[in-house]
Each structure stands twice: as C-alpha cells, then as structure tokens.
Amino acid sequence: MSASTALHIDWTRCRGRGMCTELLTGLGRDEWGYPLVAGGGSDLPIRTHDVEAADDAVALCPVLALSIRPARPTR
Amino acid sequence: MTEAFWALGRASGVVLLLLMTVSMLLGLLTRSGRPLVRLPRFGVLLAHRNIALLSVVFLGVHVVSLLLDPYAQLKLIDVVVPFGAARAPIAVGLGAVALDLMLAVAITALLRRRLGHRVFRVVHWAAYVLWPIALLHGVTAGSDGRSLPFLALSAFTATAVGAAVVWRMTDHFVEYRRIRTEPAR
Numbered sequence A: 001m002s003a004s005t006a007l008h009i010d011w012t013r014c015r016g017r018g019m020c021t022e023l024l025t026g027l028g029r030d031e032w033g034y035p036l037v038a039g040g041g042s043d044l045p046i047r048t049h050d051v052e053a054a055d056d057a058v059a060l061c062p063v064l065a066l067s068i069r070p071a072r073p074t075r
Numbered sequence B: 001m002t003e004a005f006w007a008l009g010r011a012s013g014v015v016l017l018l019l020m021t022v023s024m025l026l027g028l029l030t031r032s033g034r035p036l037v038r039l040p041r042f043g044v045l046l047a048h049r050n051i052a053l054l055s056v057v058f059l060g061v062h063v064v065s066l067l068l069d070p071y072a073q074l075k076l077i078d079v080v081v082p083f084g085a086a087r088a089p090i091a092v093g094l095g096a097v098a099l100d101l102m103l104a105v106a107i108t109a110l111l112r113r114r115l116g117h118r119v120f121r122v123v124h125w126a127a128y129v130l131w132p133i134a135l136l137h138g139v140t141a142g143s144d145g146r147s148l149p150f151l152a153l154s155a156f157t158a159t160a161v162g163a164a165v166v167w168r169m170t171d172h173f174v175e176y177r178r179i180r181t182e183p184a185r
C-alpha cells in the first residue's frame, strides 16, 4: 500500500535535534544526528499506523522543520 | 480568612520558584538535544512544556491570592504595570516585570507554529532574564524572602540554573557538537 502523505524535512531548518527520529521508526539518524530517510531524500512516506507519530513530530520539532505534504507518486 | 490568602500567596510563590527552575533546566536540556537518562528527547520537551504551563497556572493562583489579601494592598494594575504599587513598589514591580515576560514567553510558545520560529526563539530568550527577576522578586517581596530556608532554596535553585547556563555556553552542550563542523547557532 502506498502512503498518500509524507513527512517533509526542511533541511535548511533542521538542526538534527533528534525529536522526529525518536517518534518515527522509519527515520534513522546519520552520524551527525540528522534524520535519515530510508532510500534518501527529504520525504518520509507516512504509513497508516504512523499518522499520529508524524503529527506529533511536526508539533514537537523544536525548529519547525517538519511538515506533512501529499506524497509524490512512486514509480 | 485573610490569613489564608496570604499563606496561599506565599506557598504558591515557593512552588513557582521550583516549577520555573525545573522548567529552565528541562528547557536547556531540550536545547541541547539530549535525552534524560530514560526519558527520550520528546519526553524532555513535553515535560518542559507541561511544567512551564503549570507554572503559568501557579502564577495565576499567586496573583489572585495576593489580590485578595488586604495586607498586600495590591491593585490589579500593579500586577501588570511595574513599580506603582502602594506597598514595596520595587519588590512588587519586579514580580510584574516577571509576569509580563512570562506571559509573552508562554503565548509565543503556544502560538509558535503560527508566529514562526524566529519570533518564538527571540521571545523565548526572555526566560533567561525572567527567571532571575522572578527570584529577586521572591527574595525582596516575600514576607519570608530573607528567611534562612528561602535563602537556602534560592541559592540552591540559582546554582542549578547557573550551572546549566554555564554548560549551555560550553563546547560540549549540543549533542554531536564534537563531530559537527558547522558554526554554533
């Protein structure tokens, strides 16, 4: 099932404070503490059971670097 | 009955000092991006937010009880406009300054997503000014402000917040700082 929304990370704002990486299992953390989307890029597709966690991450990111946007169609 | 208002005003002041101290410490820990032993980073942030909001509630209790205490001779305007109170204008005025700053910090934090990160961040810095002013207000305006137990508590909280602020200014404050090459912000 493909996700219809994605958690978008604004890299110009993110300071790698690791709030979102604790909340969303789909996010790793690189060696500098910044979030890592599996497969790269700035958008983490939000699976159904992750909707709440994604909302929490958006609300809690200390620098407002996160937003929810429609997922780009996957090829 | 009037005694009760005075007692409540005094007790809520002491609670406020404790809540504001813990809020400062958790806020600084949030800024460092570090978890607290078993508490994850978002838990530290939520604890900071909730304790800070609880201190706003206690500020309400503090103000209302002292408005109702006839001995304090406090008028509503003295609560928000500093240095005009009939009794102890300077000491009470410090409390008014702290209250104004606290409301500004709380409101901009609650409206953070609407106001944007910049406004939030700049106003949030007022916490570093507000905390010592509030402490000074406690020592100068409190009817037992210069008693040994309160002075000991004040010294203890000031040491804790002071140490956290010193830590804030060191190189190792931010997690991953050692391996990041970007300039600190």
Ligand code: SF4
Residues within 6 Å of the ligand: A009, A013, A014, A015, A016, A017, A018, A019, A020, A021, A033, A034, A035, A060, A061, A062, A063, A064, A065, A066
């Ligand atoms: S919570 Fe915000 S600042 Fe922290 S890693 Fe995630 S996007 Fe970056």
